[in-house]
């Protein structure tokens with residue numbers, strides 16, 4: 001199954017997906033990386049692996065709809081069947097999300113439904129959470145609201161700062177994102193019409 005990864009920055013989750021897909025037994029192949037930020041570090045990294053890496057900046061287009069049309073054209077041209085958002089920092093329109101319903105997934109650095117949105121590690125610490133973590137979910141219209149495919153919990157340690165906590169959560173992200181992508185690519189999970197995750201077997 002062909003996969004396109006959408007990023008805005010560092011791209012370490014993209015890197016984890018690329019690394020996992022190098023394994024001959026992995027059921028998905030990363031065919032394209034698209035960033036809305038030309039300076040995203042992940043673009044260079046993808047090219048080092050011989051993967052097509054495109055910058056499609058929002059500022060090159062008069063409207064959000066025109067920008068999304070350009071992204072859709074690039075995704076279609078890539079032949080990707082699955083879209084993996086990996087630190088793509090732009091909210092996608094309802095039309096975009098519906099087009100890829102059940103085929104687009106995202107990684108989020110909290111145990112959803114706790115802490116959707118930004119600054120998740122700060123907020124988990126401020127709330128006094130003893131457990132935090134990360135989630136891979138199908139993308140639906142509400143931000144960070146789609147059905148959950150996989151999660152990993154990370155204990156909050158005494159003395160954790162947002163940065164130390166983020167670093168441990170990121171390691172967990174790099175474990176569960178390839179796992180969740182493989183589940184989707186193998187057909188072990190799908191999104192039903194009423195936006196629920198259904199697991200096979």
Ligand code: GRF
Pocket residue numbers: 007009010011012013014086087088107108109170173
């Ligand atoms: C990750 O924490 C991801 O969960 C969040 O943005 C960050 C992206 O990091 N959505 P990277 O670009 O994958 O290194």
